Amino acid sequence: MKLKLIVIGSGMVGARLIERILAKSPHIYDIRVFNKEPNGGYNRIMLSPVLAGEKTIPEIMTHNHDWFKQRDIHLHAGTEIREIDSINKTVKTDLGATYQYDKLVIATGSSPFILPVPGNDLPGLVTFRDIRDVNQMIQYSKYKQKAVVIGGGLLGLEAANGLIKLGMEVTVVHSNNVLMNMQMDAVSGELLKKSLTETGMQFCMNSKTVEILGDSHVTGVKMADGRVISCDLVVLAVGIRPNTTIAKKIGLEVNRGIIVNDQLQSSNPDIYALGECVEHRGMVYGLVAPLYEQAQVLADTLSGQSASYQGSAISTKLKVTGINLFSAGDFHDSNDSESLVYKDISQNIYRKIVLKDNKIKGAVMFGDVTGSNWIFENLVQQNDMSAYRDTLVFGEGFLPLANKDLEKEKVA
């Protein structure tokens, strides 16, 4: 008799988890998946290229209904879990059906953060989270001219880029004076802004949105300084909030996200959680790479192997064609760190590596990200980079200082 495994959420992480469990131990579990969205699994990261017209929805589908069917997995698409009975170990759907579980995995992901300002419920205001949002934006672009994207982070800029590709006039309103200020420093942020400006993107930096204007539909955005930008579409991309409602309801330990241990186990031993909805060692991750690592650890755990998630170093890339940027770790100067800085400003190239005790603490690159994976690997592994210091910022493949012939050679 197989154990009953219920997974709430078949987003990228939920689907990846199931894949890994099947690969590891295909016969342990009877798997049942509930998905709030009406479709199967798709690559959410690829929504930006879809919006930009570089990819189509079918191209980004990863796990359709057939995929689940072929693997004898019960997929409940368009079905939301409203209640969990952790004592009797059952879940109840929005339609009232109840299902038994032995192990439960919560992979509810996150929701866009909605700015608490007047007008935030007006038609014409969208977030950038799922296929529905993308379709909505594409529709708007067909008969509307002007869009404002609130939030100059990764997602906001990808949305803005997509809307420009769709022919809209786009202004990005950002609360900081550095774009992608979580991932970029002032110099790279400025280069990023310059590059995006060249694509036609407009910016309203250092600006706090205080109101979404409009009676029956958005007509503009109002800033703290009184400035108004008129528009037909507002895209809200100011961050995400882990979906923890259901976890809170049954008394799981929740802080910003559902708190899990190194085995991705919540405060209830039979309930696991992973993905954007969890908080591990104080960190809430919003990028796919660490979440895939979580999926692997949880798949191992559920297969009865000992595995442990230690947290992830993360690196960032922007999915905007023609723009290369990379950042990882802590790349801000401090008293106990040392910075290596390369600038080729006329080519919009900037690369900075921050070392602490000869190990890479952080890196930020713009314009040319050659060797960034090697840099990231060495950051993750915390290797001593003394021998490479002289060429480190330029990437890999250079002779280390120790091997270099120090005898000054002649030039003719």
Next chain:
Amino acid sequence: MTETSTIQTTCPYCGVGCGMDISPKPEKNSRSNKLAGFEVKVIGSEFHPANFGKLCVKGSSAGETVDFDGRMLNPQVNGEVVSWDSALSTVADKFRSVIDEHGSDAVAFYVSGQLLTEDYYVANKLIKGFLGTANIDTNSRLCMASAVVGYKRAFGSDTVPCSYEDLEQAELIVFVGSNAAWAHPIVYQRIAAEKRRRPDMKIVVVDPRKTATCDIADLHLNLKPGTDAVLFNGLLAQLSKSPALNQGYINAHTEGFADAIAKAVERQGTIEKVAEQCELSVEDLSQFYNWVIENDKMVSLYSQGVNQSSSGVDKSNAIINCHLATGRIGKEGMGPFSITGQPNAMGGREVGGLANQLAAHMDFNKPESIDKVARFWKAENMAQENGLKAIDMFNAVADKKIKAIWIMNTNPVVSMPDADAVKKALQDCEMVVVSDCMQNTDTTQVADVLFPALTWGETDGSVTNSDRTISRQRKFMQGPENARADWWIMTQVAHKLGLADKFQYESAADIFREHAALSGFENDGSRDFDISLLENMTDGEYSSMQPFQWPLTADKRHGTKRMFEDNYFFTPSGKAQFIAITPKAPVHPTTKEYPFILNTGRVRDQWHTMTRTAKTAKLMAHTDEPYVMVHPADATDNKLMEGELAKVENELGLVIARVRIDRGQRKGSLFVPIHWTAQYASHGRVDVLVQPVGDPLSGQPESKHSPVKIAPYYAKWHGFILSREPINTDGLEYWVKVKGKQFYRYEIAGESAIENYQAWSNSFLDKTGDILDYEDASQKRYRSARIENGKLQTVAFIAPSTELPPRSWLGSLFANEIIDSKTRLNLLAGQLSGAKDEGKIICSCFGVGINTIVEAIKKDKLTTVEAIGQALKAGTNCGSCIPELTEILTVEQAKELTS
């Protein structure tokens, strides 16, 4: 463009005087000052008796130095370009007014062993015959003046007895103070070839330093600096007790043997005494003396190590004494052979271009000679006595006794002893006229009037090499439009002084004929130098004149290979003179404060003050920076490290040079090359350290024995700059400029920390175009590069130590029309990344490029996207590249099918 036929000429460099065959390919527009596309091919003349087809690296690179880069193009007065007429008048007027007001001795010429004989002749005639003073001296004073006096004391004439052939016929060659391997490469190679042919031929090198010449030596005597006269006095003493003594010859053809041997025996009578005084081992010394005793065919080949001394004349006579005592002179394979440094030092001696000569091997010591020359020249204002020799001449400039000086084709601000004092003297002088082919030399920078001179290849004349061979230098290309031959410039000044009828020269041939006529004028065998057979030669004969060894007279119609074969000397008695020698120590001994003896000399691939040789990258490759050579023990004691910088200084000045540690350097002595000028190095002029003392007879400075101290130069930072255009070095503390191919390299260092790299580099690096920079602030490393229109313009690297990347790869990029993006990113890494070229990145999560993917598909026969993922991780993270991976797979599989 048409190729003209081969033109035979003579090398512009050392005293070996090699013949060259030139194939110039001039541009059509020969009046243009640009020489784009001009090519001069140089090979050795097969039939020239100096080199028989061989050339050294300097000579064979001479064709690369004939561009007009850095040339002086126009006459200038006080920094303004003026007409020839105006410049000539300015000089003539000033010389006249100075002479009128202060007398003839208030003017002077300082000329050069690089002048052609014809130019030299006009200079000597103008000043001695018509300006009324013998204040003409030459840079040859620094080179072989002691040898001249040594010969004159022994032979009554300035006669080099030998021919290069003697070197190949000798059984024993003793190099004394000569690094011929570097300074006279072709003579050295002839000897080396002979040594290979006859390994039993003995080679001895007498030099405190183990030089490249020692490579072929059977014995190297690294004697205490300044003790050469002791060594040869000791040899004379030993010879006198040996069968090698030629009493018959001594009795018949010499005078003064008794005195000379008495002095030698008294002070250097035993080998032990000599060994002690020279700081040599008794074994080595005995070996040397025995070889001399055993080998009749002996040539002593001596050079600056003997000459540049406060007792250089005595040293050369100590050598000559040994040849006279054994009768080893005037025969095949033997003789005391002074080898000169410059291409026309000998020609200068022949015209009398030194202050203590008159003309044509005549001197001021005989009133009839003065009269003779005056009558020949129809001179109105004949000098009556010796003028001031170089050191005294510049002292007189400093004392304001000389108020106008005309310097031709030489660079005394670099090459004179106490060079900083010479620079100051010239700066303060009322009028300094400089004729030169280069616009910027250390000396043109202190000039009031500049005359642009033609140089090698652009003008006609003749030169004499070390073995009395007179060869033609021939014009093979057009010089800058406004430059003129030196003889023409002087002739025009003479005309302005109202001497037109005495200086009626239309060509170099006119002057040569007069020079030949003077050599024979009332000679009748009384003077060695006689080429009067040529006094009536035609222009055509002059044009096709072949090399010959003087004298060339009716008796000796093909010239003279060897002198004194008849055992007749030009002394009053007709006999050669022994000179009794009391060896003298150098004037300035070392002291507690200045404990090191500084020796100076040449490096292999440079010539003099580098105005010509530094133009070619090839020649800069051998030695690119001024260096100081130190014995390992001295280096340890003074905390000197190989490749680091050191300060060498005394009360006169300071030199900063790169340390080279070498066992061949004698303990307690240092060596620094002579070549570097303020145009090529911030602190490379070694002559600022040389004491302005000379031999009392020859006036030759003691350039090989200056007491100094040495200490590390504690640089806070080191670096280099490569730049397409020369940079302004004003703000740099230590710098050396090195010509590369299409760029200049500057090695730099400083004792004061750089606070702000940007501001620092802004002060001397142009900032137009794209600027790339790199900073590692905590390790104080800074690098920058400038690219304009895709081409690399400058690249600079600064580091806290000499640990800097190799310069060659960066240097090679100056040849690139376009710096591609990979190279551009690697520029400031200082090397090209060896990382595989991934090609276009397909999987950006794992940085997997198309090249890697295609390679893996082929190698591992991958057929699915999943397989690619397993092999390369590509597509296994965000998966956004899976469509592209699929496409690549399809394309590769299609290729596989069709192939």
